[in-house]
Amino acid sequence: MILHPxxxxxxxxxxxxxxxxxxxxxxxxxxxxAFQGIVVSMVPFFIGHDMNAGxxxxxxxxxxxxxxxxxxxxxxxxxxxxxxxxxxxxxxFHASMLCGLGLIVAATYTSRQLNIPSISDYTLLFPTxxxxxxxxxxxxxxxxxxxxxxxxxxMMENGIYLVGTTISVRxxxxxxxxxxxxxxxxxxxxxxILQNIKRTFDDVDTxxxxxxxx
Amino acid sequence: xVEIVFLTPFIxxxxxxxxxxxxxxxxxxxxxxxxxxLSLFLWKNRPEAIFNNYFAVTPEGLLSLLVISLxxxxxxxxxxxxxxxxxxQKENIxxxxxxxxxxxxxxxxxxxxxxxxxxxIEATTLASAxxxxxxxxxxxxxxxWKYVLICSVGIAMALLGSxxxxxxxxxxxxxAPLSFSALTQVAKTLDPMWLKAGFVxxxxxxxxxxxxxxxxxxxxxxxxxxxxPASALLxxxxxxxxxxxxxxxxxxxxxxxxxxxxGTILIVFGLMSILAAATFILKQNEYKRMLAYSSIENMGxxxxxxxxxxxxxxxxxxxxxxxxxxxxxLFLSSGNILLGYGDRFIKNTGDMVRRMxxxxxxxxxxxxxxxxFPPFGIFIGEMFIIVGAFRTGxxxxxxxxxLSLCVIxxxxxxxxxxxxxxDSDSNKTIGLKEKASLVWPQYILLLxxxxxxxxxxxxxxxxxxxxVTAIGGGLx
Numbered sequence: 300m301i302l303h304p305x306x307x308x309x310x311x312x313x314x315x316x317x318x319x320x321x322x323x324x325x326x327x328x329x330x331x332x333a334f335q336g337i338v339v340s341m342v343p344f345f346i347g348h349d350m351n352a353g354x355x356x357x358x359x360x361x362x363x364x365x366x367x368x369x370x371x372x373x374x375x376x377x378x379x380x381x382x383x384x385x386x387x388x389x390x391x392f393h394a395s396m397l398c399g400l401g402l403i404v405a406a407t408y409t410s411r412q413l414n415i416p417s418i419s420d421y422t423l424l425f426p427t428x429x430x431x432x433x434x435x436x437x438x439x440x441x442x443x444x445x446x447x448x449x450x451x452x453x454m455m456e457n458g459i460y461l462v463g464t465t466i467s468v469r470x471x472x473x474x475x476x477x478x479x480x481x482x483x484x485x486x487x488x489x490x491x492i493l494q495n496i497k498r499t500f501d502d503v504d505t506x507x508x509x510x511x512x513x
Numbered sequence: 514x515v516e517i518v519f520l521t522p523f524i525x526x527x528x529x530x531x532x533x534x535x536x537x538x539x540x541x542x543x544x545x546x547x548x549x550x551l552s553l554f555l556w557k558n559r560p561e562a563i564f565n566n567y568f569a570v571t572p573e574g575l576l577s578l579l580v581i582s583l584x585x586x587x588x589x590x591x592x593x594x595x596x597x598x599x600x601x602q603k604e605n606i607x608x609x610x611x612x613x614x615x616x617x618x619x620x621x622x623x624x625x626x627x628x629x630x631x632x633x634i635e636a637t638t639l640a641s642a643x644x645x646x647x648x649x650x651x652x653x654x655x656x657x658w659k660y661v662l663i664c665s666v667g668i669a670m671a672l673l674g675s676x677x678x679x680x681x682x683x684x685x686x687x688x689a690p691l692s693f694s695a696l697t698q699v700a701k702t703l704d705p706m707w708l709k710a711g712f713v714x715x716x717x718x719x720x721x722x723x724x725x726x727x728x729x730x731x732x733x734x735x736x737x738x739x740x741x742p743a744s745a746l747l748x749x750x751x752x753x754x755x756x757x758x759x760x761x762x763x764x765x766x767x768x769x770x771x772x773x774x775x776g777t778i779l780i781v782f783g784l785m786s787i788l789a790a791a792t793f794i795l796k797q798n799e800y801k802r803m804l805a806y807s808s809i810e811n812m813g814x815x816x817x818x819x820x821x822x823x824x825x826x827x828x829x830x831x832x833x834x835x836x837x838x839x840x841x842x843l844f845l846s847s848g849n850i851l852l853g854y855g856d857r858f859i860k861n862t863g864d865m866v867r868r869m870x871x872x873x874x875x876x877x878x879x880x881x882x883x884x885x886f887p888p889f890g891i892f893i894g895e896m897f898i899i900v901g902a903f904r905t906g907x908x909x910x911x912x913x914x915x916l917s918l919c920v921i922x923x924x925x926x927x928x929x930x931x932x933x934x935x936d937s938d939s940n941k942t943i944g945l946k947e948k949a950s951l952v953w954p955q956y957i958l959l960l961x962x963x964x965x966x967x968x969x970x971x972x973x974x975x976x977x978x979x980x981v982t983a984i985g986g987g988l989x
Binding site (some may be wrong): 326415416417432436440448452455456459462463466467469470473474 | 671
């Protein structure tokens with residue numbers, strides 16, 4: 300069986316998911332997100348749906364936002380303000396890695412059950428999308444650092460973007476105008492909030508955000 | 514034409530950010546009045562939208578729109594009085610966000626396109642986040658952070674759900690616009706498996722916003738930290754808007770003949786919410802959190818009613834309207850209690866019947882209404898839901914439903930009695946004069962609810978029936 304080039308690069312994304320589960324420092328996690336952002340927004344170019352000019356513009360816009368602007372701004376943010384560099388795991392790194400492996404197996408198994416004709420040529424596409432989605436949620440729940448949580452959220456969005464852009468033209472239109480607004484708005488607001496959390500609490504450990512119970 | 518209803522508050526909202534305090538307060542009330550007028554006009558004439566691929570006037574949308582409009586107008590009158598009594602920094606941001614929030618919620622009620630609906634619900638999160646952060650304390654910051662994070666995840670799930678619905682169209686070879694009304698017509702040809710997947714994700718996504726358990730965790734914090742007028746809006750209308758997204762998707766499911774599937778899921782989520790509310794309401798020591806849990810309960814009730822269908826779906830609609838009216842009045846009264854006693858804990862209040870008699874009338878009246886006593890509408894709605902559950906053989910559902918309602922009533926009553934009749938520290942002075950504009954909005958809301966029980970105008974009745982027929986409901 301000949302591996303499609305898209306699958307080769309997606310296998311790297313799967314590895315990066317494992318890496319993100321094992322890394323303890325924020326800069327590493329940011330690089331993983333940037334890499335995933337770039338790959339995920341490049342994939343639509345290699346998958347045979349017709350692209351009109353608008354589609355190309357959107358794809359490049361996502362590439363720049365996901366791959367460059369967001370990671371850069373978070374990177375600058377943690378440089379400028381003295382935010383802790385540790386991701387402060389709730390679930391330890393070894394346990395996280397094991398979860399990650401299990402997740403990839405489960406994602407591959409699940410996507411075999413679901414038969415989507417338009418992307419059946421690309422073996423790793425749907426598994427990667429599921430893995431990104433669930434891995435993002437995992438980081439959201441299993442890390443205490445607020446920036447790590449935001450990065451987890453972006454990883455989740457990358458997963459949705461990967462499904463949406465590749466399944467069909469119609470779905471791509473949805474994620475195109477949906478996700479841009481989503482990313483811009485969500486992250487901007489989160490950044491502002493983070494800044495304020497910083498000011499109020501001195502660091503972004505959300506364990507400090509535990510006065511309201513339940 | 515239709516678009517004017519949400520464009521007007523959008524423009525005035527942006528203007529309000531730049532105006533001095535006094536004028537922006539007037540603008541708030543003026544926008545409320547204009548919006549109410551426009552909504553009534555819309556109700557009467559039901560015009561076509563200019564962008565009719567994206568917007569449409571639907572019966573369920575109209576119902577929500579009218580509720581939003583009436584509530585906002587009354588709340589805006591209260592807000593002006595509330596702002597005079599309380600100290601809020603950067604008041605322009607508060608009033609501006611309130612108006613923008615109105616605009617985004619109006620857009621939700623009028624949207625017909627799946628993505629326009631999604632964008633509008635996303636926009637409600639953006640517009641309401643500053644409202645929760647109004648007090649700028651660390652607790653309100655935590656509540657805002659939780660709200661934005663959890664709702665963003667929810668909205669992302671809803672996006673994935675929308676993607677799955679397009680996949681259902683592709684696999685079923687359907688060529689139709691991506692609007693709820695068009696999809697409802699071609700629902701039979703959609704691929705059922707992906708339609709189901711889409712529904713589940715949309716339910717989880719918008720359900721987060723609606724406050725269904727177990728995704729409800731942001732709700733008590735946000736409602737208790739926001740200033741009372743904002744909590745009244747959040748609870749009274751925002752939750753309905755999110756429900757509208759679920760309702761419209763459920764319409765597609767019903768048309769596709771998958772209503773058993775969607776109904777079961779709605780019942781499960783609804784019961785979980787009612788149970789969660791029953792568990793947590795018993796030990797609440799803050800009155801605004803208590804009201805927030807009661808909102809979760811009512812959203813659960815509405816979800817259960819929608820899930821059962823038939824006469825229960827009609828009951829759910831009745832519950833939705835009356836819950837909005839009564840709960841927003843309760844939140845406004847809780848604002849008076851907060852201003853009066855200067856404390857959010859139940860144990861530091863007390864003897865409200867003598868110390869704040871006018872607020873007491875509104876608060877106690879609201880409590881009687883929300884806990885489902887006759888003659889208020891919640892009673893009628895819950896009655897329909899229980900009858901519907903028995904008719905369709907959902908005996909266990911009905912059992913859990915009734916039992917939880919009893920527990921919630923007991924917990925709620927206990928706390929309300931403490932606030933109203935317990936001895937309070939007599940040295941403490943009440944820091945609030947009960948001006949007319951601080952109590953009349955609540956009275957009017959409760960009266961509206963009361964009147965609707967005895968006399969429902971034909972046009973309103975017909976609109977409710979039109980709305981629920983599409984999901985297999987009705988009075989038969």
